[in-house]
Amino acid sequence: xxxxxxxxxxxxxxxxxxxxxxxxxxxxxxxxxxxxxxxxxxxxxxxxxxxxxxxxxxxxx
Amino acid sequence: xxxxxxxxxxxxxxxxxxxxxxxxxxxxxxxxxxxxxxxxxxxxxxxxxxxxxxxxxxxxxxxxxxxxxxxxxxxxxxxxxxxxxxxxxxxxxxxxxxxxxxxxxxxxxxxxxxxxxxxxxxxxxxxxxxxxxxxxxxxxxxxxxxxxxxxxxxxxxxxxxxxxxx
Numbered sequence: 505x506x507x508x509x510x511x512x513x514x515x516x517x518x519x520x521x522x523x524x525x526x527x528x529x530x531x532x533x534x535x536x537x538x539x540x541x542x543x544x545x546x547x548x549x550x551x552x553x554x555x556x557x558x559x560x561x562x563x564x565x
Numbered sequence: 566x567x568x569x570x571x572x573x574x575x576x577x578x579x580x581x582x583x584x585x586x587x588x589x590x591x592x593x594x595x596x597x598x599x600x601x602x603x604x605x606x607x608x609x610x611x612x613x614x615x616x617x618x619x620x621x622x623x624x625x626x627x628x629x630x631x632x633x634x635x636x637x638x639x640x641x642x643x644x645x646x647x648x649x650x651x652x653x654x655x656x657x658x659x660x661x662x663x664x665x666x667x668x669x670x671x672x673x674x675x676x677x678x679x680x681x682x683x684x685x686x687x688x689x690x691x692x693x694x695x696x697x698x699x700x701x702x703x704x705x706x707x708x709x710x711x712x713x714x715x716x717x718x719x720x721x722x723x724x725x726x727x728x729x730x731x
Contacts, residue, residue: 528721532601537725541597542687545573548596552570552605559569559605 505543571607571660576628577692579659583624586612588681589694590668590703595715597684598697600722602715606661610695611647612674613666618647621664628657669703697723 522531536544573593580587589597592604611621625642632640633654642664646653650666650673667673680699683691695703701719704712 524717524721526717526721528717529601530721530725533599533718533722533725536596536601537599537722537729539599540687541684544596544599545593545686548593548604549573551603552573555603555605556568556570 505539505547567656567658568660570605571662573607574686574688574690575659576607576657576662577686578690579628580609580621580624581690581692583620583627585620585624586617586674587621587693588674588677589692590665590677590700591663592715594695594700595697595719595722597686597694598700598722599726600697600715600719602718606663608663608665610665610668610672610674610677612678613648615644615648618644621647625655625657625662628659628662630655630657630662632656633661669706672703672706697726 522529524530536547539547577589587609588594589607590610591606591608592602593607595602596604611617622642622644630642632638632642633656634640642653642655647664647666650671652666653664655662655664668677677695677699678693680696681693682696684694685691697719701716701723704716704719
């Protein structure tokens with residue numbers, strides 16, 4: 505479940521835009537949509553846990 | 566010291582084990598639908614009948630929930646607050662859990678339930694999750710800067726989903 509920014513290569517032309525007009529990263533959306541809901545939740549939980557020490561360090565400053 | 570990020574699956578499992586009726590909303594809801602946003606807590610909208618609030622209280626007791634209080638007081642959950650429309654922000658031994666009586670313009674469980682679906686979250690865990698288009702409507706209603714900031718991501722995710730589903 506590792507994000508690969510080149511994952512859209514080889515897809516039809518309509519999927520090659522990497523950003524929407526308002527600046528949203530479409531590659532991240534397409535990657536998450538390629539996962540099951542359970543896998544998406546696992547990604548979120550992993551991100552939350554990896555950022556927890558950074559939040560703690562910021563709060564101590 | 567309790568964790569500062571939610572054990573999302575753990576909290577959902579505790580609520581399910583206590584037979585609590587609720588909807589997952591907020592950032593966790595957005596991610597489950599495929600939106601790349603970040604959050605550190607679990608937001609739910611519970612059904613607010615007396616029986617369900619009693620089950621919710623038992624679930625909260627099992628994770629040692631207390632209100633997040635800037636003054637450091639240890640305030641346990643109570644039925645009257647959980648039965649109301651307000652927001653109850655708890656810290657539990659499984660991290661932060663926000664229990665929201667209503668969201669948006671006074672939308673509660675009964676008005677949101679028809680715009681939700683039960684989703685398989687793996688390892689035998691299922692949860693009823695607000696639909697993405699309903700979450701977008703709520704964010705628009707609230708209109709706070711933090712909600713508006715994520716709105717473009719939610720809208721583009723909904724567009725991508727619809728495009729994929731044809």
